[in-house]
Amino acid sequence: MSDTTQNETTVEVKSTKSIVPSKYSGRYKNGGEDALATFIKEQCITDGAFSFDRFFDLIAANGVPQEKVDHYKAQVAEKRHGAEGRARMTLRNMLATIVRKNGKAVGLDGSEVAINLPKAALTGAAKAASEKATSTEGSTQTA
DSSP: OOHHHHHOOOOOOOOOOOOSOHHHHHHHGGGOSSHHHHHHHHHHEETTEEOHHHHHHHHHHTTOOHHHHHHHHHHHHTTOTTHHHHHHHHHHHHHHHHHHHHSEEEOTTSOEEEOOOOOOOOOHHHHHHHHHHHHHHHHHHHO
């Protein structure tokens, strides 16, 4: 045996295609667990699989601009890397803004479903920027 054969070890490295850091993956697994995530799953899962066609219809039915929906729909159709996750995340966030404002979402059958989504809490850099803006506004208003 040569030295190179004796020293070689096989190490299987778990690789994932997800861009979500592992510390957050549990929070977003299976599409999330808040009221809006549950609503989306109820509307879009058919035969045990997530239907992007139903998702895009749902998003459009709730008032997200059609050009935004079409943009992400085209990316998913092209099978661009990460397009499915990006579409679900971005369009869901757009829908969340509308649901927070209206207090309801419209189902694919046209029914209105009351959904109470709390305002998203700012953390990290967004929180620091908000605090800085607030302190700057306070100092300019008193002057």
